[in-house]
Structure formats: C-alpha cells, structure tokens
Amino acid sequence: MRIRALAIRIIRQFLRDKRTLAMMLVAPLLILTMLHLVFNGENYIPKIGFVNAPDAVINKLDLEDVKMTEYESVKNAKEAALDHSLDGYVVFEGPMVDKIVLEGSDPSVNGAFMKWFQQASKQLMPSQGSPELRAEYLHGSEDMGQFDYFGPVLLGFFAFFFVFIISGISFLRERTSGTLEKLLASPLRKWEIVVGYILGFGLFTLLQATLIAWYAIYILGMLMEGSFIYVLLITLMLSMTALTLGTLLSAFANNEFQMIQFIPIIIVPQFFFSGLINLETISDWLSWLGPITPLYYAAEALRDIMVRGYGWDAIYGNLLMLAGFSALFMFLNILALRKHRAV
Template sequence: MRINAIITRIIRQFFRDKRTLALLILAPILILTLMNYVFSEQDAKLDIGVENENIQKTLSSLQKEENIFIITKEEAKTKFKNQELDAYIQNDNNDINVIVNGSDSSMNMKVLNVIKGAISKKMPNQANAPKLNIDNYYGSDDMETIDYIGPVLIGLFIFFFVFLISGVSFLRERTTGTLERLLATPIKRYEIVLGYLIGFGIFTIFQSTIISAYSIWVLDIYSAGEIGLILLITVIIALCALSLGMFLSSYANNELQMIQFIPLVILPQVFLCGLFSVRTMVEPLQWISKFMPLTYASKALNDVMICGASFMDILPSLGILLTFTVVFAILNILALKKHRIW
C-alpha cells in the first residue's frame, strides 16, 4: 500500500506538471528530427576560382556540380577573406597549385577530392598527370580536428555553463524571496536586471579568461589571432548567455524546469552553430541557424582563431551578439513585471 501511494503521488505530480510531461515526449522527437536533417548531408556547391581557361577546361567535368570561374590572385584573396571562395587553382609549369580556404576541414576534404577526381577523368594516364601541390590560405597543414572545432567548442561551453548557472541562480533569487523583496522597493526593474548582469558578468569575465587561456596555452589549440580579441568575444558570449538564462528563468518554477530549457534552447544551437557543416544541411536549417546567438559566437571565434581576423572583421558578428544580449535583457525587464507586487 505504501509503495502504491508513492507511485500514485509520482503519477499525479507528472500530470500536474504538463510541461515536464510534454518535454518527456516532445523533446526527444524534436532532437531526433533535427539530427535526421543535420546528418542527412546534401552536397554543398563549391566555389572554385581558377587562374586561366586551361585549368577551367581541366575541371570541365565539375562545371555542372560546382561553381568554376576565372579570377586573378588578388580577387581570390578578397574572396577568401569574405569566405566566398573554397579554393583557388593556378598553373606552375606542369604542376597544379591548389590553395584551399583552410577554415573548414570538411570543405577542404571535399575540394581536394573533387579536384583530384576531375583531373583523373581528364588525364586517366597517371604518368602524364600533373603534380598537385596543396596549400592552405588559412590555418596550417599541421592542424588537427580539435584545431578546427576548438573555436566552436570554446564558445559553446562558455555559453552553456553561463546559461545554466545564471538561470538557476536567478531562479533561486526568486524562490528564496530575495527578488520579491527587491521588487517591493522603489528600485526600477531595469536597475535590477542591469545589476544582476554586471554582478554575474564580473565572474563570467574570469571564467572566459581562464577557459580561453587554458584552451590556447595548455591544450595548444591553434590560434592565429590576438588573444585580446578572443577574450572580448568570449566575454560577449557569456553576457549573451547570462541575459538569456536570466530571462528564461522567469518562466521556471524550480531547477528541473530550468534544465528543461536545455534540449529546447541549447541543443538546436549545438547542431546549427558550425560544429557540423551548416552548408551541407537543408536550406531551412541554414536559415534557422541565422537566428541563433551561437552561430555568430562560433563565427567570430573561428574568424579570429583560424583566419586571424581583425576587430573590424568580426564587428558585424559582435554587433549581432550584443543585439541578442540587449533584446534578452529587455525581455527580462518585461518578464519581471509579473513578479512585481505593486
């Protein structure tokens, strides 16, 4: 009888908490559906620049599948910088020099495979085939998998842990009555949000600094950019996660409900932020990724650490991240209205 009482209480508790019950069923379905589209890779059309018509003819078998166009080396540099070119091919006597973008390992492998395939079709006799020299525009030949995904992982871990800790901490401020007592005073709602952002933000600066320094100097993850820019990006990522965590905590009644936001808010961003090649995903997912903060966090870190980008190069990504931060903070101010008792 006592066991039956426990079972009955648990069942009733689940039926009273409709959100937990729905999440138990819908979250796995949502994530599995997302993974189905993420890992059903489609062929991304490559953008390959060539020096002259002779090389273009050599790659004639790729004309329908890839974008092959004649450009100068200076034009190629500009396109590499704007991430509009996957490879540039030049003639050097009997050799063919291929400069791959180097910022995306999956695209690098595809570029080399399609170029080698096109040359072998055009020149099936291997004895007469030109020598293929490969070089990276960004990065180096010694880069390993962790060097390519390292920038994404740094941004992801900072975002995730700051989101979780800030959300639970702000929730605890509510459940212990601290926030209600603050709201009973003449203090403005925006002052509360700003105070919490700055207070928690001080600790996120330390966290971002330690994680970035450890990743680069201890784990030896490849970095071609300035450490100061990396720290700036990680601090902005932490502030964005902080404002998002505080906002969503307004709609949770306990720590379990706060954790329930992870499969809905964090996991989709993990799949769409650049950890997996977004270019090979279906077009709707590519559009959805543009509305996620981690997409711009990963891009900024990748641009600095792998491409050696300057502050002006990453300014658009930082601007979008700061916009997300401000929007979440404003939504948090509005959400606090329902907790004010006067």
C-alpha cells in the same frame, strides 16, 4: 497499499506538470529528428575558382559535383577565397596547372577540394596521373586537424552553456527565496535591479570566460592565429548574452528542474547550427535557425580570430549582433519583472 499510493501520487504529479511531461515525451523526439536532418544532409559541394583556365581544359572537366567560377586574375580569386565565396582556386599556366590555393580553415572542405582535383587531374592528363603539386593555404595548413576547426565552436558552446545554467538557476533562487520580491518592493527601479544582477553575475562570467579561453588555447593547444584579447572579448560578449538569456528564462521556471528543461530547446539547436555542421549541407528550410542564435555569431568570430588570424575588422559585426542579443534580453528581463508574481 502504501507503495501503490506512493506510485499513484507520483503519476498524478507528472500528469499535473504538463511541461515536464511534454519534455519527457516530445523533447527526445525533437532532438532525434534534428540529428537525423543535420547528419543526413546533402554532400558538400566544393566552390572552386579557375584562374586563366583555357576553354579546352574546362570543357574536359566534369563539373557536376562542384560550383565553378572563372577569374581573370589571381588577385580576384584570392579576394573571393578570403570572403568565403570560394573554398580554393586553381591557377593555370597555359594548359597546365601552375598552383593550387585553398582557403584552408575547414579540413573537411579542404579534403573535398583535393579529392575533386585528383579526379579532375585524371581527366586532364590520363596518361600522367595527378600532378605533383602541393597546395598552398591562405589559412591553416595541411597539418590542421578537426579539433582546430571545431575548437572555437566548442569554446563558445561551453562558455554559453555553463553561464546560461548557472545564471538561470541563481536568479531563480533569488525569486523562490523571496529576495527578488523584497527588491521589487524597494525604491529600486526594475531596470536598476536587472542591471545590478547582471553586473554582479558578470564579474564571475568574466572570470569563467577568461579561464575557459586560456585553458583551451594554452593548455590544450587549440589553434590560435590571432590575438588572445579578441578571443576574451568575444567569449565575454557571448557569456553576457547567455547571462541575460538565463535570467530571462528563469522567470518562466518554478524550480531548478524546469530551468534545466530549457536545455533541449535553447542549447541543443545552437550547438548544431553554430557551424559545427556545415550549414550548406543542411536543407534551406532548416539552416535559417543558425543566424537567429547567439552562438552562430560567436563561433564565426572565434574562427576568424583563432583559425584565420583576422582582427577587429572581421569580428566587429558579430560582436554587434551579440551586443544586440544582450540588449534585447535585458529589455525583456525588465518587462518580465513588471509582470512578476511571487512564487
């Protein structure tokens, strides 16, 4: 009887907690559906440029599985590749291929490009087979691995994930312990409380961001073509975004378990739509999720520095987006405090 009573009490407790019940039953289905949509997307179609290609050569090629663009000069094709409009380009000298140039920052895209070129070579010169040409790389090299390409995304993800969880739970404890209630009753203004908490947590956020970036690059040997200072700046800005978001969402949780429930909704979509999977292979109605998440901009900025070796001009736009997210979440934090009720 006592065991049955205990079991009934637990069942009733779950039934009363509608959010926990929904997370247990619905969240796994949402994540599985997301995985299905992401990994069962379309095959990637390479974007290939032709420089000085004769019409007779183009007419021989099967261009159904590529996006082809013609250019009059190598300079124009190179600018398009650096702008990510092309995955690479083929330069012709008369009817013959003179050289192949790859943008190079994504090994899987490089493989798709070279696979098409080998097939195209058989169409152009069936008796000679594929020409012995070594591809040139604008970024990276033929030795670049998947970890080098995925590394910036993973670096940003772990910085975001741990800061989000730690800041959310810490701020939640401030509420449940009564400390926040006392601060709200003090002469401190709402925005002063929010800024004070963010500065306090921000010190440890800076330490964590520095440690993660340093360990990944100098201990694990993650590819690093640009300046380490920029990597620290990007990671810090992302961590501040995670910090402000974590403190904001903690206002809607009554305990640590409910705070962790935000992971499938907030963390998981960012992981898949931050560039870990090529967004061009995902349906248009789903790929829009990427640009509304902070990790999307942080991952692109980290790739620009770590893989492509760019500088400030390439990342300042992404940093502004991260700063905008942080400012938005801080503003919403102030509004949440105004409606705060003691737990």
